[in-house]
Amino acid sequence: xxxxQVILCISLVIPLVSALGVLVFAKYPNIRDICxxxxxxxxxxxxxxxxxxxxxxxxxxxxxxxxxxGISFSFNVTPLGAxxxxxxxxxxxxxxxxxxxxxRGSGEKNQTRFAFYYAVAIHAAMAIAYxxxxxxxxxxxxxxxxxxxxxxxxxQTEAAKNAGRLYMGILVSTSLLLFLPAVLWVxxxxxxxxxxxxxxxPSDFPVIYVPFLxxxxxxxxxxxxxxxxxxxxxxxxxxPTPVSALLHAVAVVxxxxxxxxxxxxxxxxxxxxxxxxxAIWLAWVAAFTILASSIIAISKNDLKARLAYxxxxxxxxxxxxxxxxxxxxxEGAALxxxxxxxxxxxxFFCAGAIYVNAHVKNISDLxxxxxxxxxxxxxxxxxxxxxxxxxxxxxxxxxxxxMAGAVDAAMPAMLLVLAVSSLLNVYYxxxxxxxxxxxxxxxxxxxxxxxxxxxxPVITAAISLVLxxxxxxxxxxxxxxxxx
Amino acid sequence: xxxxxxxxxxxxxxxxxxxxxxxxLPSARVAWILTFVVTLLCLFMAFELVDIVSNTSSFSYAFGxxxxxxxxxxxxxxxxxxxxxxxxxISVVSTFYAYxxxxxxxxxxxxxxxxxxxxxxxxxxxxxxxxxxxxxxxxFLEISALSxxxxxxxGAGQDRRALLAAYNYLIIGAIGATxxxxxxxxxxxATGTLNLTDIVDRLNELGTNQAAITGLAFMLAGIMVxxxxxxxxxxxxxxYSFAPSAVSSLLAAVAxxVAIYYFARLLFGIFAxxxxxxxxxxxYILMPVSIIGxxxxxxxxxxQTDLKRxxxxxxxxxxxxxxxxxxxxxxxxxxxxxxxIINHALIKGSIFMAxxxxxxxxxxxxxxxxxxxxxxxxxxxxxxxxxxxxxLVGMPLTAGFISKLYLFKxxxxxxxxxxxxxxxxxxxxxxxxxxxxxxxMWLKEPTKPLKIEKEPIMAYLPVWMMVAVIVVFGVYxxxxxxxxxxxxxxxxxxN
Numbered sequence: 001x002x003x004x005q006v007i008l009c010i011s012l013v014i015p016l017v018s019a020l021g022v023l024v025f026a027k028y029p030n031i032r033d034i035c036x037x038x039x040x041x042x043x044x045x046x047x048x049x050x051x052x053x054x055x056x057x058x059x060x061x062x063x064x065x066x067x068x069x070g071i072s073f074s075f076n077v078t079p080l081g082a083x084x085x086x087x088x089x090x091x092x093x094x095x096x097x098x099x100x101x102x103x104r105g106s107g108e109k110n111q112t113r114f115a116f117y118y119a120v121a122i123h124a125a126m127a128i129a130y131x132x133x134x135x136x137x138x139x140x141x142x143x144x145x146x147x148x149x150x151x152x153x154x155x156q157t158e159a160a161k162n163a164g165r166l167y168m169g170i171l172v173s174t175s176l177l178l179f180l181p182a183v184l185w186v187x188x189x190x191x192x193x194x195x196x197x198x199x200x201x202p203s204d205f206p207v208i209y210v211p212f213l214x215x216x217x218x219x220x221x222x223x224x225x226x227x228x229x230x231x232x233x234x235x236x237x238x239x240p241t242p243v244s245a246l247l248h249a250v251a252v253v254x255x256x257x258x259x260x261x262x263x264x265x266x267x268x269x270x271x272x273x274x275x276x277x278x279a280i281w282l283a284w285v286a287a288f289t290i291l292a293s294s295i296i297a298i299s300k301n302d303l304k305a306r307l308a309y310x311x312x313x314x315x316x317x318x319x320x321x322x323x324x325x326x327x328x329x330x331e332g333a334a335l336x337x338x339x340x341x342x343x344x345x346x347x348f349f350c351a352g353a354i355y356v357n358a359h360v361k362n363i364s365d366l367x368x369x370x371x372x373x374x375x376x377x378x379x380x381x382x383x384x385x386x387x388x389x390x391x392x393x394x395x396x397x398x399x400x401x402x403m404a405g406a407v408d409a410a411m412p413a414m415l416l417v418l419a420v421s422s423l424l425n426v427y428y429x430x431x432x433x434x435x436x437x438x439x440x441x442x443x444x445x446x447x448x449x450x451x452x453x454x455x456x457p458v459i460t461a462a463i464s465l466v467l468x469x470x471x472x473x474x475x476x477x478x479x480x481x482x483x484x
Numbered sequence: 485x486x487x488x489x490x491x492x493x494x495x496x497x498x499x500x501x502x503x504x505x506x507x508x509l510p511s512a513r514v515a516w517i518l519t520f521v522v523t524l525l526c527l528f529m530a531f532e533l534v535d536i537v538s539n540t541s542s543f544s545y546a547f548g549x550x551x552x553x554x555x556x557x558x559x560x561x562x563x564x565x566x567x568x569x570x571x572x573x574i575s576v577v578s579t580f581y582a583y584x585x586x587x588x589x590x591x592x593x594x595x596x597x598x599x600x601x602x603x604x605x606x607x608x609x610x611x612x613x614x615x616x617x618x619x620x621x622x623x624f625l626e627i628s629a630l631s632x633x634x635x636x637x638x639g640a641g642q643d644r645r646a647l648l649a650a651y652n653y654l655i656i657g658a659i660g661a662t663x664x665x666x667x668x669x670x671x672x673x674a675t676g677t678l679n680l681t682d683i684v685d686r687l688n689e690l691g692t693n694q695a696a697i698t699g700l701a702f703m704l705a706g707i708m709v710x711x712x713x714x715x716x717x718x719x720x721x722x723x724y725s726f727a728p729s730a731v732s733s734l735l736a737a738v739a740x741x742v743a744i745y746y747f748a749r750l751l752f753g754i755f756a757x758x759x760x761x762x763x764x765x766x767x768y769i770l771m772p773v774s775i776i777g778x779x780x781x782x783x784x785x786x787x788q789t790d791l792k793r794x795x796x797x798x799x800x801x802x803x804x805x806x807x808x809x810x811x812x813x814x815x816x817x818x819x820x821x822x823x824x825i826i827n828h829a830l831i832k833g834s835i836f837m838a839x840x841x842x843x844x845x846x847x848x849x850x851x852x853x854x855x856x857x858x859x860x861x862x863x864x865x866x867x868x869x870x871x872x873x874x875x876l877v878g879m880p881l882t883a884g885f886i887s888k889l890y891l892f893k894x895x896x897x898x899x900x901x902x903x904x905x906x907x908x909x910x911x912x913x914x915x916x917x918x919x920x921x922x923x924x925m926w927l928k929e930p931t932k933p934l935k936i937e938k939e940p941i942m943a944y945l946p947v948w949m950m951v952a953v954i955v956v957f958g959v960y961x962x963x964x965x966x967x968x969x970x971x972x973x974x975x976x977x978x979n
Contacts, residue, residue, distance in 0.1 A: 065959070065960060066960075066962065067880075067881075067958075067959060067960070067961060068886060068889055068961045068965065069965070073959065135880060138880060139880040139881060142879065142880070161927065168919070172915060173912045173915065176877065176878075176908070176911060176912045176915065177908050177909060177912045178908070180878075180888075180908075181892060181904060181905075181908045184888075184889060184892040184893065184896065185892075185896055185904075187889070187893070188892070188893050188896040188897070189896070212901075
């Protein structure tokens with residue numbers, strides 16, 4: 001094995017090692033809880049090394065054995081995968097620190113089980129990022145669903161079990177009903193499932209089938225939460241906030257949009273997709289999802305529910321970028337994976353911090369809370385700006401590229417959609433901040449200070465800010481996605 | 485070695501002789517040991533047979549030196565060699581399993597007799613999968629039916645309804661066998677021969693012959709009864725659910741599979757030249773019947789609360805997938821059917837074994853109410869059960885996925901999008917009943933504290949042996965795929 005293959009294995013195996021460490025040290029909570037952050041740091045360093053190798057033009061891949069003719073059990077890092085790997089491992093470091101603060105602060109039961117499945121879910125997300133072919137992606141997509149089920153139902157209440165049923169029901173059934181047949185269809189006509197620049201569909205694939213195949217992917221990959229299969233996401237918010245933060249703002253949902261983007265770039269090929277015109281309908285569905293879920297978000301008083309609908313809306317930005325299928329749009333979509341992940345994890349961290357420290361869940365109860373938790377609300381504010389897309393926050397770049405992509409694709413209507421969505425973002429994301437700082441206190445709330453829940457959102461908010469200036473570190477990867 | 489030349493005969497004769505000896509043995513333990521040793525020998529011989537056939541492609545054994553078409557002949561080729569191996573493997577594993585579970589389910593003094601009949605059933609399954617003589621097949625069919633009925637009736641010690649189930653099987657099975665033998669009669673009248681290879685030649689000379697066509701129709705109908713194809717499956721759910729668990733796993737795994745293999749051989753190997761009839765039958769009878777069977781089995785399973793009956797119903801759906809693959813009448817369809825014959829045997833066999841252990845643990849029938857929280861009490865068996873369940877819905881990295889892969893490949897080749905959609909939908913439905921069981925067994929608390937026996941290692945070891953094979957075939961599919969393609973090659977020629 002070459003050095004790069006070793007590093008690839010490390011980045012994939014370390015989360016599993018961390019999961020085992022959690023089980024081994026179950027009796028020593030302090031050692032157990034350090035397993036996550038250490039695993040995160042090692043994985044992240046490996047992911048950085050992998051990403052820089054990809055930028056230099058190296059091939060990072062490992063093939064273990066053949067599952068079926070034309071399909072091997074293999075990992076092969078695409079530029080897009082390198083980006084997602086960075087996001088998943090990097091944010092895992094902070095999320096695992098935050099988890100410790102949150103779980104201890106709110107005195108949750110079964111912390112060992114929680115930490116175990118959390119690490120397994122990260123392993124699945126890393127494997128999705130680095131998967132070598134579409135079947136590998138599918139396998140780990142399912143493993144991610146199964147490993148997050150115990151996290152969603154962590155509290156084991158009747159409400160949690162119902163949410164878990166909806167979660168599994170939608171994600172598993174859509175994947176088996178549409179995603180898997182789509183994978184098999186591609187395998188039957190192409191004889192391979194490898195990811196290749198420019199796509200793998202045979203050139204004589206009838207254009208009339210393109211919208212159908214694309215629909216099987218777009219709705220089969222339920223984790224992308226495209227309407228009308230978005231219901232699982234708000235339901236999953238019954239989980240403890242660290243789950244919502246890392247999984248339902250970053251790993252799980254990003255695995256969904258990552259899969260859709262991978263399919264459009266490396267299975268269809270954007271040129272083929274653009275020329276066929278088979279993705280235009282998807283752009284409209286994404287546009288509808290963006291606006292509809294923003295409007296629903298406004299109506300939600302529960303902070304986590306509002307953020308959940310905001311996530312659905314933002315995910316469709318990425319689906320929109322994929323369906324516009326122009327170079328700028330696809331790059332913007334890939335960049336948005338990074339920008340939205342850092343901003344949205346900050347928002348969820350803040351929501352959790354507000355809950356653990358002040359025991360407030362509803363936005364209408366936030367009045368006057370700002371001075372008591374200043375750092376939390378400043379972080380919330382910065383992250384909101386990033387999602388709205390205001391410089392100097394990272395989110396402005398991805399939105400800019402998406403808009404440029406819409407112009408390239410000659411769909412100016414999408415510019416309007418993006419603009420209106422920004423306005424709606426301003427309304428529903430800034431309301432909590434404004435209430436916290438500018439409204440007078442309604443009732444006196446006792447505020448505790450769990451430091452481990454406050455530092456991570458501040459750091460992620462800072463990262464959002466840094467990403468505006470440091471976008472050059474990521475752009476080489478997105479450029480590699482679209483070069484011929 | 486000369487003994488290897490006689491393997492096809494020995495595979496039948498050895499269990500047959502052992503069966504007579506076992507029935508006379510006084511001790512249940514000695515009876516089991518002898519049975520187990522015989523099945524192990526059969527497995528060893530089956531591996532040898534695979535080796536021989538892989539070198540020579542076809543191996544014909546004439547009994548008593550009477551050359552075909554006069555004497556009875558056993559033919560082993562690509563289409564049935566892996567079936568023989570499957571029967572041998574399942575016999576070993578389920579005999580191993582019977583040591584604890586069958587002993588717990590029936591009276592001790594009946595055990596030697598039960599093992600005697602058990603060996604008889606195994607001998608007949610070997611005979612069914614190898615014989616190349618249409619009438620000899622009928623004989624084995626009867627031996628198989630009578631021994632299965634006896635074994636099913638042994639379940640009466642636990643639940644008296646087993647007697648009714650056995651009686652039903654007796655009557656319906658006899659009707660099926662009668663149909664088959666009438667068909668053989670027509671065929672003999674038309675061709676004057678009973679040797680299957682010879683029949684092909686004679687039919688070629690005859691051209692379209694009404695008697696032969698009638699014969700084929702009768703034979704197919706008779707075999708469909710034995711194979712448990714919807715809508716002539718009605719003996720199957722009760723038989724599987726009231727038989728002792730070891731018997732259920734043996735029958736569910738291989739008994740119907742052997743009949744399905746013969747069904748495919750009749751359609752594609754023997755009567756393929758009567759193209760019009762075969763094509764009509766496949767497209768307008770077998771395909772719709774398979775699809776209805778898939779949905780009937782799956783939906784009935786969703787509403788079923790008795791676990792063994794639930795999986796018996798699911799078997800009807802799974803048999804539907806196999807016959808659907810055959811009905812596509814293509815090389816990849818036949819390969820897919822044969823791949824699923826083996827995979828489903830492994831999956832269903834291990835599931836019935838696991839249910840037997842659960843029932844043994846709580847000391848009563850496994851139902852949705854009695855099973856609450858049992859999964860957590862018997863985690864090793866339950867884990868194996870879950871893997872087998874995932875294989876049943878076709879999750880990747882299990883053998884079930886390979887079946888699904890090739891079934892869909894065959895379906896996509898037909899360019900019939902509606903058919904693909906229907907099958908994809910049906911596989912999602914099967915998730916429903918598995919999820920229901922998972923919820924009951926893992927998430928629900930028992931209504932009252934459970935008194936649970938420990939999982940016997942002799943019982944869960946065979947389950948895990950099967951599950952291991954399921955996983956190996958899922959991650960390394962080359963052998964299983966080659967067996968399916970080999971079967972299709974043997975029947976209709978290379979693609």
